[in-house]
Amino acid sequence: MFRMTLARKWGMLAIIAILLVSTLGLPGSSDKAYAANTTYYVDSAAGSDSASGTSTSTAWKTLTKVNAVTFQPGDKILFKKGGSWNGQLHPLGSGSAGNPITIDAYGTGSRPLINGGSIASGAAVYLVNQQYWVIQNLEITNHSGSDNSGTATVGGVPRHGIYIESNGGGKLNYFRIANNYVHDVNGCFNCGAVAPHTNGGISMFAGGGYDGFNDVIVENNTVDHVGRNGINIWDASYHTGDQTVVVASQLSTGLKVQNNSVSYTDGDGILVFGFKDSIIQYNVANGAGQKMIAGFNMNASAGIWPTRSIGTIVQYNEAYGTRTTDTDGQGFDIDLGHYGAILQHNYSHDNEGGFILLMGPYTNTSTIRYNLSVNDAYGGEKGVFTFSWGVPEGTNIYNNTIYIGSGLKNPIYCDGCDASTPGNWSFKNNVIYNMGSGTYSYPSVGATFDYNLFYGNHPASEPADAHKLTSNPLFVSAGSSAPGLSTADGYKLASASPAAGSGLLIAGNGGKDYFGDILSNTAAPSRGFHEAGTFTAPTQLIDEASDWSVSSSHSTNMEFDTTNPAYFNGDASRIKRSSTATGYVIYNYADMLQFTASIYEFNINLTKVKFYSSPNGTTWTLVSSSNTTPVATAAGWAATQYTPIANLPVGTNYLKVEFSDTTSAWGTQLGRIVISK
Amino acid sequence: MIKKRLGVIFACLLAAILGGCAVHHDGGKESIASNVHADEIVAKVNGEPIRLGELALLMARKRSETIRYFFDTYQAEDSAEYWTTDYEGERPIDWLKAAALEEAVRIKVQQIIAKDEGIVERIDYTAFREDWQKENERRLKAAEKKELLYGPLQYEENTYYDYLFSNMVLQYKEMLRERDGLSVAEGERRYEEQVTKGLGSAAKATEWEVYNRIETQ
CATH class of the missing domain: 2.60.120.260 (Galactose-binding domain-like)
Structure with a gap:
């Protein structure tokens, strides 16, 4: 059925050429004139690069063919399911507002595979200084077959599954990266002169002072066994010279990273750098921090974290299995240079280095509320809450429920506490159910502990708290960190719980507990992540x-x-x-x-x-x-x-x-x- | 070439992994349409079954690795007969099946270790498949009601399989550390030893009649 006589093929091309010339008025000499809103098909088994590409029976065959075309707004490039291509997919052109260019799949069977393993470096799917693109329903791998981690002193080469770059391209608009299966990418862990966090599974990078991104959604992707990072979205130009000051007008905008499943990453699971008002939600990050290099000074990894940003909301994510290599290893992190983050309604469990890392200097006003942490910090070195370089100014940690099983697990740990002036921060309405033998450490000034419930083991370092409760919070069924959300139900408060209704009213509490139950703006809340009281909808x-x-x-x-x-x-x-x-x-x-x-x-x-x-x-x-x-x-x-x-x-x-x-x-x-x- | 003995739905099960499902097989049913076939036992480890559906999802996971190997070794590119083409005595379909079965055995050994310690109760693929479908139904309903939901709106089989597996391993290691008072590093070492030992001593039995039937055109 794919056989077509040469004469027929040339005849068809001639007709298309005539149509193009007559409808668009293009000069007849151009052989790369493609109309907008055209759908092109690519079939690795039965296609032909000399065919028109515009129907399933006249599909193109190779990436070489696709990469030579400058696509137009509204065009679609569809790869046949079950097919496979070796090399780099780097189609040219940009879409326009309302008319993006779409890379997608057609037919039945498994996702079309783009295997970039044979390329020397770079991405299996690559766009540079292009905008208005949709990339969806592909399987993407990029493994060179040899060790590319680098050593403590010599970098490997960057490799990516998907890499979208603004390199002097200005602020690029509109990207949708959805439903892709990106795996087996052996990016460098030490990348020499290149920032190592910027290579991995799905990566976007804006390097120049005027470069950036706007209107980006990365969703429903499965990313696993990639290095260094799983999903990395990065605008380097967050400042205007002083790298310790984040400048709002310099930041990229309009980013959502949601419903992705990211696992077994050499470094971080999901990292957002240099954005304003991003939303990171409904993701699952498992097994971040699979790798380290002895003697390398940039080994730290965490599950999900924003940095050099303003106003990121991190919510409804699950992070587990993050490993401490030679440092860090928390499920979540609000890192250097972040202002006004809200981290709420997340489920953190079985992370070796703890639930959350907060970096001291150049960061402030983070709100950590209504999260659940189960069996975090089992490495014994860090804490469920880990502060580094002092405590960030204006950090408010309230209404979290922390379950700590037996063994050495520190509830609060401070790494280099005295390295900078401690900020003022608060810790209120939390429930800490502590079966472990860990301790609390934090700066001696700046902290306000109030209305927390500390149950179980009480080390001498446990904070003083004017309204402390030490009675059993009466969880419905504690102790489990089994998969699935039903686990969280076990940490709800029974009606007779001393934590029910005994907390301190906090203004601007977000309106909802972990389970979506309504919070009152006038009545005392419960302690912990579950509001045991029933409140009617607000006026x-x-x-x-x-x-x-x-x-x-x-x-x-x-x-x-x-x-x-x-x-x-x-x-x-x-x-x-x-x-x-x-x-x-x-x-x-x-x-x-x-x-x-x-x-x-x-x-x-x-x-x-x-x-x-x-x-x-x-x-x-x-x-x-x-x-x-x-x-x-x-x-x-x-x-x-x-x-x-x-x-x-x-x-x-x-x-x-x-x-x-x-x-x-x-x-x-x-x-x-x-x-x- | 299509082997006569190839079951109709079964052919499409494989086709779903390896390529498009030809219409002339069964009128277009291209997914794992029948639990009967997904439940068929292809191998056993210490008496615990590895079923066809389980092998199929691991074949989906290993597909790209196979393609990479044959490209790197033989510069093999996709073609209509790609999976059954002989490259110096190696065929992609055989390589893929072997890689998937090896992975399935490695997973099954770990599941048996965890089951023996009471970390999980059900390690049969049939039970997993039920759980997976139930989870996706739950997710659909939760999404409609705007209830809390983590991860993809619908779990792909491969992703959910690993979600459960990774949690099982974490819980087992936590149990090991707590029970035997081990550090994280000691616990990791102990676990790897147990897996290696389990693999070495496992009674593996392949149902060759089923295994050999896994072919494609």
Whole structure:
């Protein structure tokens, strides 16, 4: 079926060439003119590079062919499932806003395999100074077959599964890296002059002062047995000369790393460097820190960590099995130069070096809350909470539940505590169930311990605490770190627990416990990661979008649409725009924390719906929000709901809903919004 | 070439790993559609079965390694008969099967060690398969209700298999350290010794009739 006479093939090419010339008006001499929105097929078994590539029966065959083409916005490059290619995939060109170039699979069977093992260095899949790309459903390996770790003094060469680079390319937009199976990549552990953390499974790197990334989602990938790191997203230009100062305007933006499974990495599992307001969520990181080099000064590894960033939210992740090589080995880490991180609702267990590492200098205002740690710090050297170079200023650790089994496991450990001036930090409402023989160490000044429950073994170093409890917290069923979330249920509080309702009320507590139960803004919480009390939903402001009585103001191009309720789940009135200029509606509601906005979309361009919070109605901050998968209603419309990723900042009194789709004034509509405090 | 004795669904099971499933086999059922075949025993280690589904997922894991080996050694590239092509006496399908079986035995030996100490109760692939499917159903429901969920929205079989295995090994090592008062390094050494010993003394029996049936066109 793949046989085609030469005459037929050339005939087809001629027709395509004529079509290209006639429709695009391109000069006839060009042999690399490819139309936008074209789908190309690549079949390693039955393809032919002299075929057109534009149908499954005229598929191309080799990477050489694909790499010679400059693709256009909207193009797709589909590799046949079950097929395999040896070498580097480096397609050229960039997509455009709304029209990315997509690398994907077709057919049935296992993912198409790109095996980069034969290349001397670099990535199996490589993009440089290109943007608007989707890379999905590939299997990618890149193992040279020989030891590439490097030694303590001589570096190996960088190798990657996927590598996307801005090297003088400026700030590159829009990357989606999804559903790939990236494994067996033997990147260097010591890479000589190259920062070793920047090579590995899936890696993005912006090197130059004006380089960076915006709008990146890395999700649902399986990454295992890779070095050095599993997933690494890195913008080196976070500063303007002083490397100890992170400058917001220098940072990359719009990053989500979610639902990935990353295991057995030579170094770190997931590392984000030089980003503002990133979200790292729903990932599983297992077995980080598989490697070290004796005598090398950069052996440290951790499971999931951001650094040189502002406002990263790390939530709903599971990290386990991280190893301490010659140092570190925690499940999580908020590292040097991080400001305002929130690390919440994570499950950490069986990490040799502990649950979390916090780096002292040049880092502050980290919030660590409502996490569960089971049997961490079993290496005996570090602690469940490990501080390095003193304690970062403004660290607030509250409502975490820590279960420590028998053996030498330190609850709190401080590495080089006196190396810098200790910051002020707090440790409140935590439950430490301590069957181990470890100790507590932390700087003698700067700490506030209050309302914690310490049960089990009480070493002399256990902190003083004005509202300390030492009675059994009565977990439902403690002691297990078995896989799966049901384990966490075992650490819930029984109703008679002394921890129930005996904690200290903390402003801006995030609104939810580990299990998603509602937290009160007025009543005393429970200690630990589980809120045993039952609280009703907060008071709400509801706008049904049928008049302007609820909102406080709106742009002049906002109006009501009462046509075709049947297209909108029966909703008889929505707010839409009368022109494609950016439009907004503003709500004033004191101390709001949450909202749920019901949006109807025709074009499903969900990036064009944005929310901003403000304390005063004049200075606005973009809200990190997420939306439910759009569900089709009727006549091409779909419904979705937006909610903020975390509580709105404490003191938020105004919320702005903004529509900015330039393709259609009416294609985005607000059906209802519920704002809660 | 298609061997006559090749079961229809079985052929597609392999095809799902190695390539596309040809329509003329069974009208397009390309996945491991039948538990009967996934449950077929291909080998036993100390009487504990290694089933076809288990071998298949390890073959999926080892597929790229096989392709790399044949490329590095023979510059072999993909072709319609790739898996059954003879390269100086070696065929990719045989190499892949052997590598997957070796890995399966290594895993089974560790599962037996953990089971003997009460760390896990069920190490049969059939039980795993049930657990995996249940877990994915649970994840779908949790996602619909916006409940807490870690990791991929749906676990691939290979990923979930390792998720359970890695946790089993961690718990076993924790038990070892606590029971025998070992340091982490001593515990690692002891574990490796046990695995090596277990591999050396394991009674391995391959069901050759089943093993040899694993072919592809």
